[in-house]
Amino acid sequence: MVSLTINGKVVRAEEGEYLLAVIRRMGIDVPALCDHAAVEPYGGCRLCMVEITKESWDGWKNYVTACLYPAEQDLIVNTHSEKVIELRTSLLDLFLARNPETPLIQKLAADHGLTKTSFEVVPEPNDCILCGICTRVCDEMGFAAISMVNRGHGREVAPPLNEAPPDCVGCLACAQACPTNYIKFEDIGTTRKIWGREFELLTCEKTGRPTITREFAAFLSKHRDIPEEYFKVNDEAHRDELASTMGRITRWSVQEETK
Amino acid sequence: MNSRFVVKPELCIGCRTCELACSFAHAKNGRPGRSRIFVLGGGFKDLFVPVTCLQCEEAACAKSCLVNAITRNPETGAMDLDHDKCVRCMACIAACPFGCSLFDEQQELVIKCDLCGGDPACAKFCPTKALEYKPVTVRALRPAI
Ligand code: SF4
Ligand code: SF4
Ligand code: SF4
Ligand code: SF4
Ligand code: FES
Numbered sequence: 001m002v003s004l005t006i007n008g009k010v011v012r013a014e015e016g017e018y019l020l021a022v023i024r025r026m027g028i029d030v031p032a033l034c035d036h037a038a039v040e041p042y043g044g045c046r047l048c049m050v051e052i053t054k055e056s057w058d059g060w061k062n063y064v065t066a067c068l069y070p071a072e073q074d075l076i077v078n079t080h081s082e083k084v085i086e087l088r089t090s091l092l093d094l095f096l097a098r099n100p101e102t103p104l105i106q107k108l109a110a111d112h113g114l115t116k117t118s119f120e121v122v123p124e125p126n127d128c129i130l131c132g133i134c135t136r137v138c139d140e141m142g143f144a145a146i147s148m149v150n151r152g153h154g155r156e157v158a159p160p161l162n163e164a165p166p167d168c169v170g171c172l173a174c175a176q177a178c179p180t181n182y183i184k185f186e187d188i189g190t191t192r193k194i195w196g197r198e199f200e201l202l203t204c205e206k207t208g209r210p211t212i213t214r215e216f217a218a219f220l221s222k223h224r225d226i227p228e229e230y231f232k233v234n235d236e237a238h239r240d241e242l243a244s245t246m247g248r249i250t251r252w253s254v255q256e257e258t259k
Numbered sequence: 260m261n262s263r264f265v266v267k268p269e270l271c272i273g274c275r276t277c278e279l280a281c282s283f284a285h286a287k288n289g290r291p292g293r294s295r296i297f298v299l300g301g302g303f304k305d306l307f308v309p310v311t312c313l314q315c316e317e318a319a320c321a322k323s324c325l326v327n328a329i330t331r332n333p334e335t336g337a338m339d340l341d342h343d344k345c346v347r348c349m350a351c352i353a354a355c356p357f358g359c360s361l362f363d364e365q366q367e368l369v370i371k372c373d374l375c376g377g378d379p380a381c382a383k384f385c386p387t388k389a390l391e392y393k394p395v396t397v398r399a400l401r402p403a404i
Contacts, residue, residue, distance in 0.1 A: 036343075037341065037343035037344040038326040038328065038343075038344045038345075038346055039326075137326070137346050140325070140326055141325040141326060141346075141348070142325060171348040171349075171350070172347070172348060172349075173326075173346040173347070173348040176346050176347035176348070177346045177347075202353075211349075211352075211353040212348075212349055212350060212353045216348075216350065217353070220323050220350060220354065224322045224323055224325075225322065226319055226322055226323055226354050230319065230353065230354055230355075230356055231353045231354070234353070234358070235352050235353075235355065235358035235359075235360070235361050236358060237358070238355065238356055238357055238358030238359075239297055239299060239310050239357065239358035239359070240299060240301070240302075240358075241357075241358075242310050242357045242358065242359075243297075243299035243300065243301030243302075243308040243310050244301040244302045244303075245301075246266065246268060246301060246308045246310065247268060247300075247301030247302065247303045247306050247308050248301075250267070250268040250269055250306065250308070251303070251306070254269050
C-alpha cells in the first residue's frame, strides 16, 4: 500500500494501481474515453490528464494520463487544476473538429464550455473517436480481426486491406463495446452482418431462437473446451431442461419418503 | 461459503415472489432488473420449480468468457459478472448448460445470479420456504436409474 494526496485528500492505494482507478474510487469524475475495464490502458484520448507533483519536486509539476500512471507514495494529484482544465478543453476542441455530431463528445465539450470547435471540421466527420477500444477488445479475445489504419485525418478502424476480415468470428464485441455505437451490424433472422461479412447464427433446436455464430461457437469449443452441443440450445430451453430434471428428482424423492 | 440454496419444488406455490424480489434487488436507476431466478413447470402440470444459477465448480460461463469478466467471488462463492468488463459477446449465455446467464433487454446488460452479495433476496421473500439459503452439509441423494 502507498499513500498519496488527491485533490487535497490523503488516500491509500495498491502499489502500482493506476491513478484513474483511485480517482474513480473517490467518486471524482474525470473524462476517460479510451478506458475500458476489459483491456489494458492505452493512453490514447489523453482526456484523463491530471497534474502531479511531490513535496520534494521543488514546485515542479508534470501532466500525465491517469489511466497509465501508477500510484506512488507521497504523490500529490490535482484532477481539476486550472491548467488541467485548459488542456482538457483544448483536446475537446480538437475532438469536436473530428466528431462534431457525436453526442458523447458534444456533451463533454459542453461541460467544458464548448459548443463549437475553433478548428476547421474534418471533411467527412463520423462518430469514431479513435479510442481503440474495439481493436483492443478484439485482440484481447484472441481474434485480432480489425486494426487502426492510416495517420492524421484518414485514421480509422478497419479490417486488413479494407476487405471482409477473415479472422472475425462475428461475436459483436467490438460493436457492443464501442462507446459511440459507430460500428454497424445487422441481425436478421439467423444471419448476422458485420464488417462486410455474413455469418450464420446457430439456432436452438427447441425454441428456434438464434444463439451465437457457428464460427464463434467453434472457437469456444476448440479453445475453451466447451461442448459444441451447448451452443445449440438457448438459455430458455436450457432452463426448461434444468426445471424438468429438478422436477423429476422432486417427484422421485417425495415418492421415496412416502413409501 | 457453506451456505447453499435449498430448493423444495413440492412446497412452491408458484407465487413468483422470488422473481419479484430478484428484480427489485437488482434495480438500477430506479428501474427493476430482469429476474435471474425463474419459476418453471419443468413439464409437470402440478409442480413449480424455482430455477437459478448453480454457481458451478467448473463454470461454463466463466470458461467461455474471453475477457475474464466472470470470476468466483471468494466471499460469497458466487460466480460474479463484472459489468464494466463485459463486452456483451453473449458467449456465456450460449454456453451455460442451465440457461442461467441471460440478457436483460431493459438494462442492456448480461446478467446472472450474484447471490445478492451473500444474502439472496429471493430466498428471504419466499413465503413457503420452498426456496431457502442456508448452511448445509452436502449429502448427495442419488435417484435410482
Ligand atoms: S465481431 Fe469480429 S471484429 Fe468485432 S470483436 Fe468480434 S471478431 Fe473482432
Ligand atoms: S469504432 Fe468505436 S470503439 Fe472503435 S475506435 Fe472508433 S469509437 Fe472507438
Ligand atoms: S451461469 Fe450457468 S455455467 Fe455459470 S455458474 Fe451459473 S449455472 Fe454454472
Ligand atoms: S457476454 Fe460478457 S460476461 Fe458473457 S462471455 Fe461475453 S464478455 Fe464475458
Ligand atoms: S482514458 Fe486515459 S488517455 Fe484515454
